[in-house]
Amino acid sequence: MGGEYTAAVPTAPEPSDSLPDNALVLALDAASPIVSVAVGRGGSALAVRSVELRKSSERLLGLIDEVLSEAGAGVRDVAAMVALAGPGSFTGLRVGLATVLGCHQAIGVRAAAVPTLPVLALSSELETGTVWAVVDAIRGEWFAQPFRLAPGEAPEALAEPRLLASDELLAEAPETLVGFGLGRLPGEAGRRIVPAELASAALRLVALSPPIWDAAGLTRPLYLRAPEVSEPRPRPPIGAGTSSGVTP
Numbered sequence: 001m002g003g004e005y006t007a008a009v010p011t012a013p014e015p016s017d018s019l020p021d022n023a024l025v026l027a028l029d030a031a032s033p034i035v036s037v038a039v040g041r042g043g044s045a046l047a048v049r050s051v052e053l054r055k056s057s058e059r060l061l062g063l064i065d066e067v068l069s070e071a072g073a074g075v076r077d078v079a080a081m082v083a084l085a086g087p088g089s090f091t092g093l094r095v096g097l098a099t100v101l102g103c104h105q106a107i108g109v110r111a112a113a114v115p116t117l118p119v120l121a122l123s124s125e126l127e128t129g130t131v132w133a134v135v136d137a138i139r140g141e142w143f144a145q146p147f148r149l150a151p152g153e154a155p156e157a158l159a160e161p162r163l164l165a166s167d168e169l170l171a172e173a174p175e176t177l178v179g180f181g182l183g184r185l186p187g188e189a190g191r192r193i194v195p196a197e198l199a200s201a202a203l204r205l206v207a208l209s210p211p212i213w214d215a216a217g218l219t220r221p222l223y224l225r226a227p228e229v230s231e232p233r234p235r236p237p238i239g240a241g242t243s244s245g246v247t248p
Helices: 060-070 090-107 116-123 166-172 199-208 215-219
Strands: 024-029 034-041 044-052 080-084 110-114 129-136 141-149 162-165 176-178 191-193
Touching: 024 060, 024 090, 024 199, 034 060, 034 199, 044 060, 044 199, 060 090, 080 090, 080 199, 090 110, 090 215, 110 116, 110 199, 110 215, 116 129, 116 141, 116 176, 116 199, 129 166, 141 166, 162 166
Parallel strands: 024 080, 080 110, 129 176, 176 191
Antiparallel strands: 024 034, 034 044, 129 141, 141 162
């Protein structure tokens, strides 16, 4: 289901998989309508910054500097970095993943890609029950996945992510939805939760369920649907459809 983009093969050595409980972790989400960066320890955020997606291209590195400054740390104090892997904005995914990959290659920091949907589920702030994490896929469609929540545990996926039309989503998930842009869904049935940002929830997910620290995952964004690219039209053979004006 994931797509791949061309990127340099990670060259920095992979550190040990285990992280101390007090390790400083930086999480980055560059593909949601609200782009966010958070830094924290043990799943608790020390500093968070967010900005609208359309303003993020020139602000992302500045947001990283800001959260590190507020936390009283430098980039070399960070023990691990994660970027949300999607689904989400195609361009935003590539920017976020490439940013973390670049830090990994430059300073050898642990790095990993984390799927967006379980982070969304955790951002609901609900302790128990079932929640559907959804991402607007445009054209009246939604990437959706149900999760079971329990105190002190990472969200448990109850099914694979699917692409659903709005009416299909509302029929299958009539209770609790969490995601951005839910106002575009028809009707008002069920509970609809719009998170403020996702980077802080990503920190909590890493603490509850540490990822495999494999930077190669940063080269595989989870698009869940192929980017819309127009195939070039084949050129007609030279001289096709024309007349030389010469009668044999």
